[in-house]
Amino acid sequence: MLAEYLPVLVFLSVGFAMAILMLLLGSLLSPRRPGEAKDSPFECGFEAFGDARMKFDVRYYLVAILFIIFDLEIAFLFPWAVVLDKIGLFGLIAMGIFLGILIIGFIYEWKKGALEWE
Amino acid sequence: MTFELFIFYVFSAVTLFSAVGVVTARNPVYAALFLILAFFTSAATWVLLEAEFLGVVLVLVYVGAVMVLFLFVIMMLDINIDTLKEGFTRYMPIGILVAVAVAAEMILVMKSKTFDRPIPEAAPLDSSNTEAIGEILYTEYVYPFEIAAVILVVAIIAAIALTLRRREGVKKQDQGAQIRTRKEDRLRIVKMKTEAKQGER
Amino acid sequence: MDTLTTFLNSFLPEGLATLIVILLKIIAILLPLILAVAYTTFAERKVIGYMQARMGPNRVGPKGWLQPIADTVKLMFKEIITPTNSSKVVFFIAPMLALAPALAVWSVIPFWDGGVLANVNAGLLLILAINSLDVFGIILAGWASNSKYAILSSLRVGAQVVSYEIAMGFALVGVLMVSGSLNLTEIVRAQSGGLFGWNVWPLFGLFVVFFISGVAETNRAPFDVAEGESEIVAGFHVEYSGMAFALFFLAEYASMILISTLTALLFFGGWLSPFGTAMDDIPVLGFLMGDGFHWLLLKAMFFLFCYLWFRATFPRYRYDQIMRLGWKILIPVTLVWIFGEGIAIALGWQPWL
Numbered sequence: 001m002l003a004e005y006l007p008v009l010v011f012l013s014v015g016f017a018m019a020i021l022m023l024l025l026g027s028l029l030s031p032r033r034p035g036e037a038k039d040s041p042f043e044c045g046f047e048a049f050g051d052a053r054m055k056f057d058v059r060y061y062l063v064a065i066l067f068i069i070f071d072l073e074i075a076f077l078f079p080w081a082v083v084l085d086k087i088g089l090f091g092l093i094a095m096g097i098f099l100g101i102l103i104i105g106f107i108y109e110w111k112k113g114a115l116e117w118e
Numbered sequence: 119m120t121f122e123l124f125i126f127y128v129f130s131a132v133t134l135f136s137a138v139g140v141v142t143a144r145n146p147v148y149a150a151l152f153l154i155l156a157f158f159t160s161a162a163t164w165v166l167l168e169a170e171f172l173g174v175v176l177v178l179v180y181v182g183a184v185m186v187l188f189l190f191v192i193m194m195l196d197i198n199i200d201t202l203k204e205g206f207t208r209y210m211p212i213g214i215l216v217a218v219a220v221a222a223e224m225i226l227v228m229k230s231k232t233f234d235r236p237i238p239e240a241a242p243l244d245s246s247n248t249e250a251i252g253e254i255l256y257t258e259y260v261y262p263f264e265i266a267a268v269i270l271v272v273a274i275i276a277a278i279a280l281t282l283r284r285r286e287g288v289k290k291q292d293q294g295a296q297i298r299t300r301k302e303d304r305l306r307i308v309k310m311k312t313e314a315k316q317g318e319r
Numbered sequence: 320m321d322t323l324t325t326f327l328n329s330f331l332p333e334g335l336a337t338l339i340v341i342l343l344k345i346i347a348i349l350l351p352l353i354l355a356v357a358y359t360t361f362a363e364r365k366v367i368g369y370m371q372a373r374m375g376p377n378r379v380g381p382k383g384w385l386q387p388i389a390d391t392v393k394l395m396f397k398e399i400i401t402p403t404n405s406s407k408v409v410f411f412i413a414p415m416l417a418l419a420p421a422l423a424v425w426s427v428i429p430f431w432d433g434g435v436l437a438n439v440n441a442g443l444l445l446i447l448a449i450n451s452l453d454v455f456g457i458i459l460a461g462w463a464s465n466s467k468y469a470i471l472s473s474l475r476v477g478a479q480v481v482s483y484e485i486a487m488g489f490a491l492v493g494v495l496m497v498s499g500s501l502n503l504t505e506i507v508r509a510q511s512g513g514l515f516g517w518n519v520w521p522l523f524g525l526f527v528v529f530f531i532s533g534v535a536e537t538n539r540a541p542f543d544v545a546e547g548e549s550e551i552v553a554g555f556h557v558e559y560s561g562m563a564f565a566l567f568f569l570a571e572y573a574s575m576i577l578i579s580t581l582t583a584l585l586f587f588g589g590w591l592s593p594f595g596t597a598m599d600d601i602p603v604l605g606f607l608m609g610d611g612f613h614w615l616l617l618k619a620m621f622f623l624f625c626y627l628w629f630r631a632t633f634p635r636y637r638y639d640q641i642m643r644l645g646w647k648i649l650i651p652v653t654l655v656w657i658f659g660e661g662i663a664i665a666l667g668w669q670p671w672l
Contacts, residue, residue, distance in 0.1 A: 005165050007341050007437040008445065011426040014345050015419030019566055023399070023411060026562025030398045058281045060478050063642075064187035065277040067481040069270050070650075071183040074488035075175045076266070077657075078444055079252035081495035084664060086249075091256040092665050096658070098267045103654065105271035114278045115646045116290070117639035147409060147462065154455070174444045182451025186458070186481060190474075193462045246440040248501055293643050 062114060073102055126166055133159040146192045150185065157181045171248040344436050348425050356572040357387035363627050370631040397561035402464060405558065409463035414559070414566035417456025421570040424449045424577055429504045431590045431612045442503045443491060446581070447484075450536070453574065454480045456567070457538075457545070457555050464558035472554030475638060476538060476545040482645040483532040489653035490529040493522050494585050496660050507589035514593040519586045524656050526586040528649045530622070533578035535645065537571060539626055541633035542641055575626055576619065583618035590615040 080087075080095050087094075109115060132155065139152035157180045164173035255263055361376065361383070368375025377383040401407060427442040429435035439445055454477060461473020495501065497518060498509040510516050519526050535542040546554035556567050583589055592610050636644070 004437050004439045005170070006337075007344070008423060008426045008439070009162070010338070010341050011345055011436070012419055012423040014342070014349070015422040016415055018349075018422070019415040019418045022562050022566060023414070026395055026397075026565070027399050029395050030561050031396075032398060034400075058283065060474055061187065061190055062277060062281045063478045063482060064183075064190050065281070066274065067485060068179070068183040068187060069273050069277075070485040071179055071488070072270060074447075074485065074492065075179055076263070077489075077492040078495060078501065079171065079248045080256055081492050082246075082499060082501055083249050083252035083256070084496055085499055086253055087256050089665055090260075092661050094256045094260045094263065096661065097264055099654070099658070101264070101267040101271055105274040106650075106654075108271075109274055109278060110647070112278050112282060113284075114282055115642070117642050145406075147406070147459075151409070151412070151459075170439065170441050171444070174441050174448050178444065178448040178451060182448060182454075182484075183481070186454060186477060189455070189458050189462075190477060193458070193470075246501070248441055248444070291639065293640055 059117070066109065066114070069105075073099075122166065126163065129159045129162045129166070133163065147189070150188050150192055153188070154181055154185050157185070169247060171251055341436070345426075348436060349422065352422070352425060352573060352576070353569070355576055356569055357391065359572050359576065359623060360390070360568075361387045362623075363630070366624065366627045367631045370628075391565070394561055394565045399561040399563050400558070402466065402558045404465040406463045406465070409459050410558075411563065413456050413460035413463055414563050414570075415456075416459060417453060417570040418566045418573075420449045420452040420456075421573045421577070425573075427503060428577070428580060428584070429507065429589070430615060432504065432508075432610065434612070435504060438502070438504060441501045443495070443501045443506070446503075447488060447491065450574075450577075451484060453536075453570070456570065460559070460567070461555040464555070466558050468553075468557050469555050472545050472557075476555060479542065479544065479638075479641055479645070480536055480538070482642060483535040483649070486528055486645055486649035486653055487532040487536065489650065489657065490525040490532065491585070493525040493653065493657055493660055494518060496657070496664065497521065503584055503589075507584055507591060510588040511591055516591075517586065517588040517593075522586065522656075522660075524652055526582070528653050528656075529586070530578075530582055530625070532645070532649060533582065534626065534629060535641065537574045537578060539571075539575065540630035541636050543635060544638050544641065576623060579622035579626070580615070580619040582622050583615055587618045588614075589618075 076098065077095070080091065084091065136152040136155040136159065140149045140156060143149040143152055157176060161173045161176040161181075164170075164176060364386070365375035365383070375383065376386040379385045379389045401410060424446055426437045427435065427439055427445055429438075457476045457480075458473045461469040461471075461476075464470070494506065498506040500506060500509070510518055538545040546556070556564055559567060590610050590612055592608055592614055594608050
């Protein structure tokens with residue numbers, strides 16, 4: 001099994017190596033003439049004002065938190081779907097209850113308006 | 119030294135290095151990046167232990183989901199890095215105390231009788247441990263499994279209760295109503311006489 | 320391949336020979352992939368051009384066929400600008416983090432029966448996991464640029480990609496329920512038996528959900544609010560130029576091709592021929608009409624064409640509409656489908672077994 005994961009690792013390293021190589025090649029071949037206006041952050045021709053890193057709507061964090069929960073749900077569903085024919089009706093009902101409980105949470109989320117964007 | 123052992127040492131070294139990096143990095147974004155690296159290499163270590171399902175899920179859940187949230191919070195909360203580092207030396211003794219306590223606990227656990235049993239035989243090579251987990255999780259351990267669902271629902275409710283704020287005076291569009299609109303609701307075709315031409319030459 | 324391994328083993332240490340063979344295979348995947356990316360950009364401009372009654376690029380080379388090469392050379396000689404207020408290190412790590420996972424996913428994709436670099440058991444899970452790493456490149460790029468447009472875009476993309484990943488994950492669960500394996504080769508094999516053995520028929524709803532979320536995951540039109548040029552100029556890569564921009568570009572198109580290939584593999588029988596084994600005995604026609612890589616290529620190209628078609632057809636979605644579609648339509652659809660599939664399996668209905 002381990003031998004099967006080696007190519008994934010090598011491929012990932014090759015991907016990074018290729019990215020670094022391309023950046024190096026680009027910086028070697030291209031000119032380098034920095035200028036104040038050229039290097040300033042793009043803002044439709046205005047002088048950039050203030051730092052771009054500002055506070056944002058909390059809703060984005062809410063989406064990220066809900067994503068973690070649903071991602072865990074998917075992580076639970078994957079092994080279940082694979083062994084479906086081995087665990088029989090009992091396993092099916094077990095997952096039915098599991099999903100049922102989580103759908104209650106989903107409905108709560110929906111009714112509370114956590115999925116609305118303003 | 120076999121190749122497998124070599125890989126193990128490389129990954130462990132990177133895990134330790136990045137874990138130290140998480141604590142010492144000045145900029146919280148760098149710390150988060152080190153944490154991603156630490157999660158990734160520990161996932162690789164799990165795969166080395168032939169626990170492929172757990173390893174991949176570690177990447178999926180921790181790197182793919184939890185770290186996105188961390189980055190969102192770190193990047194967008196407008197943290198002032200200088201004030202963050204101010205208390206570092208002041209809290210150092212407490213930090214060291216906690217570190218020593220955790221290390222002592224870990225050593226005690228590792229030395230305890232629970233782990234003092236023969237190493238189980240490795241599973242046969244072609245068996246998929248996703249299936250192995252599935253076969254017992256939904257039958258033998260079904261009760262903890264359902265409890266996990268309840269905990270997740272509690273997490274959903276807590277997250278909404280903590281973060282959801284209604285803002286006053288927000289104008290919103292109801293997309294459902296927008297899509298359901300028919301031509302007949304908005305458009306009225308009126309029959310009317312053509313007007314006489316003006317100023318015939 | 321085995322003969323090559325034994326040949327290399329005869330004079331190299333064992334580990335090195337394996338490594339060289341793996342590297343050769345990776346190059347055999349990467350080179351066609353990069354070529355495909357280059358010509359997808361060309362096809363995109365041509366197809367959209369003709370859909371809008373224009374010619375598309377036709378100056379460089381015969382009928383414009385050298386256009387992608389000219390583009391690459393141009394990008395290579397462009398200055399890589401580093402904005403003054405940016406975090407320099409993260410600014411260059413971001414495109415690497417975008418590209419490397421987008422390429423590494425291809426290690427578990429089977430191209431024909433047995434034609435796969437890493438035949439891992441948890442293949443589909445691995446794809447989902449590596450795919451979820453793509454979002455870091457975008458978020459970090461937005462943050463590192465320290466530009467308002469970039470940071471707005473990276474927030475939008477973060478929330479969007481993450482939302483559609485859930486719908487995609489649920490759709491994949493439906494596929495797993497039918498095929499009973501996480502291994503992609505096994506999933507395709509389970510669809511054998513001609514046109515009507517494919518997963519699309521029993522899983523049509525999930526196929527639609529999967530492809531829509533695939534389009535949204537790759538930030539393509541009509542879900543391309545990440546780079547909505549009318550609002551936030553070019554989004555997270557406004558500040559990137561030259562090769563640094565090329566890396567994002569390559570990653571985006573590689574992911575597009577990946578989603579198309581995955582759709583073909585998971586729902587349309589991958590390399591399996593729609594005629595099954597009916598024509599295998601006829602000499603030349605049997606080879607063409609039998610199972611093989613050309614079928615996968617054909618199917619993947621069709622879905623890639625759909626990407627371009629969507630871009631030419633649909634106006635861009637508004638951001639709140641995107642979030643509504645992901646959370647309130649696609650996720651409920653997949654949940655209902657999974658419940659229905661579970662009941663069908665419990666009752667023992669044929670097409671779902």
